[in-house]
Amino acid sequence: MLNWISAHEQYIYIVILMVFLGIEVIGRVPSVLHTPLMSGANAIHGVVIIGAIIVMGKAESDNYVALILGFLAVILGTLNVVGGFVVTDRMLGMFKKKKDK
Amino acid sequence: MQLLSIIYIISSVTFILGLKMLSNPATARKGNLIAAGGMSIAIIGTIFLYKDDTGNNLHNYGWIFGGIVIGGIAGTLAAKKVKMTAMPEMVSLFNGTGGACAALISIVEFDHIYKANTPSESTWFSDVVPLGHFLPIAAGAIIGSISFAGSIIAWGKLSGNVKDHSFKGQHIFNIILLLLAITSVAYAYDANMNFANIPFYITVLLALVYGVLFVLPIGGADMPVVISLLNSFTGVAAACGGFLYDNKVMLTGGILVGAAGTLLTILMCKAMNRSLLNVLVGSFGGSVKGEQQKTTGNYKEISINDAAITMSYSHKVIIVPGYGLAVAQAQHACHELEKILEDKGVEVKYAIHPVAGRMPGHMNVLLAEADVSYDKLLEMEQANEEFKSTDVVLILGANDVVNPAAKNDPASPIYGMPILEVEEAKLVIVNKRSMKPGYAGIENQLFFQPKTSMLFGDAKGVLQQLIAEVKTL
Incomplete structure (x- = not known):
């Protein structure tokens, strides 16, 4: 375990800093924007799609379990990313329209 | 690999920047687009530049692009078609x-x-x-x-x-x-x-x-x-x-x-x-159900006509929207009522409970869709100050967020939740479809108080009738 920690030292620093950053960034959000923000954050964790692409791209062409599950993972991950950003944009579009007036 | 590292760094920055900009109404939309842009380059970069431990490129491109196309189309359609x-x-x-x-x-x-x-x-x-x-x-x-x-x-x-x-x-x-x-x-x-x-x-x-x-x-x-x-x-x-x-x-x-x-x-x-x-x-x-105070008693109804007259001749009306408003798609009708009441010199505001609707900010998004301006939306603390000087509170399909049991009934499952203290106002008009308890299944004593009048019906229908009625006055 200690070896693992020293091998992943950088990653652990990233985790710690990101935890504080995530809290700082969201701490000042007015309640008006809670729903779009939750939706936007939802789209950002769609970054898991990158893992799905790697899994898919590494799968041997005779390993059907990996191919099928990886394919499903890519579809689901894309749904999360694309759906998430489009929904957020739609919600925020309503705010924007009003500002132009 | 070096190029991919740079792409990943840029993407990470866009995520942080995007979240930060999402927390400000003026920059929110741009923030979302920036994060989406960062995500796109990260995805494209991974597909073409990623090398595994032995230095091989990814393969199975057909599967990858197939998945992205299917997911992308389905996601866009679902997100565009869904109702607010x-x-x-x-x-x-x-x-x-x-x-x-x-x-x-x-x-x-x-x-x-x-x-x-x-x-x-x-x-x-x-x-x-x-x-x-x-x-x-x-x-x-x-x-x-x-x-x-x-x-x-x-x-x-x-x-x-x-x-x-x-x-x-x-x-x-x-x-x-x-x-x-x-x-x-x-x-x-x-x-x-x-x-x-x-x-x-x-x-x-x-x-x-x-x-x-x-x-x-x-x-x-x-x-x-x-x-x-x-x-x-x-x-x-x-x-x-x-x-x-x-x-x-x-x-x-x-x-x-x-x-x-x-x-x-x-x-x-x-x-x-x-x-x-x-x-x-x-x-x-x-x-936790079972031990709560039984709410009995009579409630009184108010006619559309009376409600319209009372509101038109008051100084200040606060509207409390809830999920009922969302279900009935009544946000535009609500904005219209607000406008014609303002034309008659009535001050109209909205009191937004942090958890009104099904998500925090749900009501803000709905009202924004109907072009209600920001400064009319009061947060809970502000609203609770203003109720004291309010003539009429119009509750549109909200229930648990105005339930006084949260303050005075320790057996209630929502006991301790801060609520909008609408009973401070002179008159409370509650629009609901029926006397059935709200989504959380809790009886609401507010409906039986002498100050409260019930206005039954679908929020949109009721609002349209109210608008028609106010116009004739």
């Missing part, structure tokens, strides 16, 4: 797909290790795979599965397809289930390679069941908290992938959302006076 009222369900559903994606990655990675090392006579799983590699696989599988199953149940509940269920001792059962899942995955790590797959798949199954049972007993009013929590779960599951592939952009994105989502969850819990532990064990909602 069904937005919370949609977010929950997208969250579930992210969780499922994380779980599938773990399953494929596990399957890969398993296939590469079996059949073998004497290998132990722990001899082949270092713990640091196995942990993110296990955590991704468990957290992703919980998030997926939970989000699907939350989606079903919000769209009315799944009803509340709970049984005695469910808290303890849930804890045992979670412990069993962890034990089972630990056993998989310590097992003979040939049999390691069985406990691993049992773990996934247990995590799925836990996700279902975790969300099932939770009442509708608490669903925002659950969605926000599951959102942060998926973030953590995505971060597990970052450890698994030494991929820093997955790590930044995932942890950022995990932390931000957890904070949002805690803030919401505070607004509803519940502890996070209580949420995690899946105990609130439904189960």
Whole structure:
């Protein structure tokens, strides 16, 4: 375990800093924007799609379990990313329209 | 590889910047687009530039692009077609797909290790795979599965397809289930390679069941908290992938959302006076019923005509919107009533409870769609000050957020939740479809108070009648 920690030292620093950053960034959000923000954050964790692409791209062409599950993972991950950003944009579009007036 | 590193750094910055800009109304939309742009370059960069440990490029491009095209089209269509009222369900559903994606990655990675090392006579799983590699696989599988199953149940509940269920001792059962899942995955790590797959798949199954049972007993009013929590779960599951592939952009994105989502969850819990532990064990909602004060008595109704006259001749009207407004799609009618009342010199404002509707900010989004201006929206504290000087409070399909039981009935399941103190106003008009209790299933004493008048009917229909009536005055 200690070896693992020293091998992943950088990653652990990233985790710690990101935890504080995530809290700082969201701490000042007015309640008006809670729903779009939750939706936007939802789209950002769609970054898991990158893992799905790697899994898919590494799968041997005779390993059907990996191919099928990886394919499903890519579809689901894309749904999360694309759906998430489009929904957020739609919600925020309503705010924007009003500002132009 | 160097170029990909630069792309990942840029993407990470756009995620942070995007979240930051999303927290300000003026920059929110741009922030969302910036984060989306960062995500796009990260995806494209990964497809074309990623090299595995031995320096090979990815292959199976047909499958990858096929998946992206299918997911992209389905996601865009779903997001464009969904009604504003069904937005919370949609977010929950997208969250579930992210969780499922994380779980599938773990399953494929596990399957890969398993296939590469079996059949073998004497290998132990722990001899082949270092713990640091196995942990993110296990955590991704468990957290992703919980998030997926939970989000699907939350989606079903919000769209009315799944009803509340709970049984005695469910808290303890849930804890045992979670412990069993962890034990089972630990056993998989310590097992003979040939049999390691069985406990691993049992773990996934247990995590799925836990996700279902975790969300099932939770009442509708608490669903925002659950969605926000599951959102942060998926973030953590995505971060597990970052450890698994030494991929820093997955790590930044995932942890950022995990932390931000957890904070949002805690803030919401505070607004509803519940502890996070209580949420995690899946105990609130439904189960506390029985001992509450019985609310009996008579309620009085008010006619459209009377309501219109009273509002037209008052100085200040505060509208309290709730889920009923969203269901009836009455936000435009509501804005119209606001305008014609203002033309008559009445001051009109909106009081927004932090958890009104099915998600925090749900009402703000709806009213924004109808062009209601920002400065008319009062947050809870402001509104509670202003109710004292208000002539008429018009409640449109809100219930639990104005229930005085939260203040004075310790047996009530919502006891302790801050509410909009509408009874401070001179007159309260409540628009509801019927006398049935709200989504959380709790009786509301407010409706029986002498100050309160009921105006039954669908929010949109009632508002249109009110508008017509006010115009004739």
